[in-house]
Each structure stands twice: as structure tokens, then as C-alpha cells.
Amino acid sequence: xxxxxxxxxxxxxxxxxxxxxxxxxxxxxxxxxxxxxxxxxxxxxxxxxxxxxxxxxxxxxxxxxxxxxxxxxxxxxxxxxxxxxxxxxxxxxxxxxxxxxxxxxxxxxxxxxx
Amino acid sequence: xxxxxxxxxxxxxxxxxxxxxxxxxxxxxxxxxxxxxxxxxxxxxxxxxxxxxxxxxxxxxxxxxxxxxxxxxxxxxxxxxxxxxxxxxxxxxxxxxxxxxxxxxxxxxxxx
Numbered sequence: 001x002x003x004x005x006x007x008x009x010x011x012x013x014x015x016x017x018x019x020x021x022x023x024x025x026x027x028x029x030x031x032x033x034x035x036x037x038x039x040x041x042x043x044x045x046x047x048x049x050x051x052x053x054x055x056x057x058x059x060x061x062x063x064x065x066x067x068x069x070x071x072x073x074x075x076x077x078x079x080x081x082x083x084x085x086x087x088x089x090x091x092x093x094x095x096x097x098x099x100x101x102x103x104x105x106x107x108x109x110x111x112x113x114x
Numbered sequence: 115x116x117x118x119x120x121x122x123x124x125x126x127x128x129x130x131x132x133x134x135x136x137x138x139x140x141x142x143x144x145x146x147x148x149x150x151x152x153x154x155x156x157x158x159x160x161x162x163x164x165x166x167x168x169x170x171x172x173x174x175x176x177x178x179x180x181x182x183x184x185x186x187x188x189x190x191x192x193x194x195x196x197x198x199x200x201x202x203x204x205x206x207x208x209x210x211x212x213x214x215x216x217x218x219x220x221x222x223x224x225x226x
Contacts, residue, residue, distance in 0.1 A: 009155065032212055044158075044204070044217040051212070090157060092215075100146045100165060100208060101173075102215050106157035 002027035002095045004105035012111045013081055021076040021108050023065075023091030032094040033074040034102070035065055039087045047089070050074065061085070083114045116141035120205045120218030127225055133178075133192040135221050137205030140186065145207040147188040148215060149180055152202040161203075164188060165210065200225045 003026045013019060025031065035047040048059025055067040065076045074091060091105040120137045127133060139145050146165050150158040160173045162180035170180050177196050181189045188205060202222050206215040 006157070034214055043219050044206075046214045046216075049214050092158075094212060096212065100210060100212060101160065101163055101171070102148065102206075102208070103160060104150070104158035106155060 002031070002093050002101075002103050004091050004093050004103055006089075006091055006105035006108050008108045009106070010109045010111070012113065014113045015083055016080050019076070019078040019081045019085070019110070021089055021091075021110070023074045023076065023105060025072050025074065025091075025093040027072075027093060027095045030096040032096070033065075033067060034092040034094070035059065035063070035074070035076050036090045036092060036104075037087050038090070038107075044090070047076070081110075081112050083112045086110060086112045116207075116216065118205060118207055118216060118218045120221060122221060123219065124222045125224070127195050127223065129197055129225055130194050133190070133195050133199070133223070135190040135203055135205075135223075137188045137190075137218060138186055139207045142186070142207070142209060144185060144210055146210045146215075147182060147186075148206040148208075149188065149190050150204040150206065152204055152220070158204065162190070195225045197225050199223065 005024045033050040036044045037047045038044050048057050050057045050067045058064045063078050088107050088109050090107045094102045117140045148163045149161040164182045204220045205218040208215045
């Protein structure tokens with residue numbers, strides 16, 4: 001069964017700092033990978049996704065993620081964060097063999113100091 | 115365009131009472147449907163998912179059940195609520211061919 005680990009539970013950064021949030025998954029086969037964001041008081045939204053092809057995926061609001069198959073990782077990055085990036089970020093995995101079951105990590109809360 | 119409706123937004127129920135949360139999707143057919151519970155620091159826990167009418171997969175043994183009486187309707191139920199059932203419940207759908215999931219606004223359930 002697939003699982004997802006997000007090791008950073010709470011990250012605090014100043015504006016303009018660079019961001020990298022870790023995500024590792026456990027599954028030996030082909031996967032789809034996602035990053036979702038939940039802004040305060042809002043519902044979950046898709047930030048970016050990887051299905052196949054270029055392992056460097058660009059999403060909305062300047063975010064990107066890199067799929068490294070050998071490391072089972074899909075880390076989220078942003079070169080320069082803004083106060084408006086304050087939110088909770090969730091990594092998720094869908095294994096091809098699991099009939100579209102989507103498993104989420106425990107989330108990382110990102111706080112940006114203005 | 116597709117929309118997902120989940121209600122009620124908040125619910126306070128006494129211990130031992132029944133539960134029924136409803137989720138419907140519009141603008142698509144034969145979606146995959148999901149129920150998640152979100153707890154602080156624990157992320158989103160997949161409770162149930164369904165790939166078709168009457169087809170329910172349970173991920174976590176617990177006091178809850180799910181049903182899909184119609185193609186675009188997904189119901190989360192309990193016969194007798196426990197205090198530990200309190201939480202934030204999210205419904206989601208995907209198009210079924212290995213795409214992302216889209217989430218409803220959620221239901222905050224408090225069992226007292």
C-alpha cells in the first residue's frame with residue numbers, strides 16, 4: 001500500500017526566502033503525484049501535479065516540484081516566498097494499481113513573516 | 115463546469131446519535147468519489163472511496179460507513195456517533211482516469 005511522508009510539520013520563513021518542502025512516498029510502481037494547498041479558511045486546491053514526462057513540474061503561483069524516482073521524492077520549491085503563501089501544503093500520491101485511490105501526507109504548515 | 119456540494123457545513127451531534135453527511139457532484143458522470151477526515155497535524159486520512167454506484171472501498175475500520183446510491187451522490191453515515199468521530203470531513207471527486215481530486219468545502223462535525 002502506498003504512503004506519503006512530509007517531514008516538515010511547520011516551516012517559518014521570511015518573505016523573499018527560498019522554500020523547499022519535502023515529500024517522500026512509499027510505493028514501488030508507477031505513481032501520480034500531487035501538491036495541494038489550503039489557505040486559511042479556504043478549501044483544498046491543486047497546486048501542481050505530475051503524471052509522466054518532464055520530472056520538473058511547474059504549478060501555479062511560482063511553485064514547482066521535482067519528481068526524483070530513485071529517491072521516491074516529490075519536493076515542492078519556490079525561489080522567493082510571499083506573505084500570501086502562508087498556508088498548509090499537502091503532498092499526495094495515487095498508485096496506478098490502486099483504482100484511483102489518493103493518499104495524502106500529514107501536511108506542512110508554512111508561516112511567512114512579512 | 116463541475117461543482118461539488120457538501121452539506122452541512124457544521125454539525126453538532128450528541129454521542130450515540132446517527133450521522134448522515136451528503137456530497138453531490140454536478141457536471142460530470144461516473145466520477146470517483148472520496149471521503150476524507152482532516153485532523154490537525156495528521157493530514158487527510160482517506161476513509162472511503164468509490165469508483166462506481168454501489169462500489170465502496172473502506173480504508174480504515176471504524177464507526178463510519180459510506181454509500182453511493184446514485185452516480186454522483188456519496189453519503190457518509192454512522193448509526194451511533196462516538197466522541198472520536200469529531201473532525202473535519204471532506205468529500206472529493208476525480209474524473210476517474212487517474213486525475214487530480216477536487217474538494218468540497220467540508221463539514222465540521224463536533225460530537226458532544
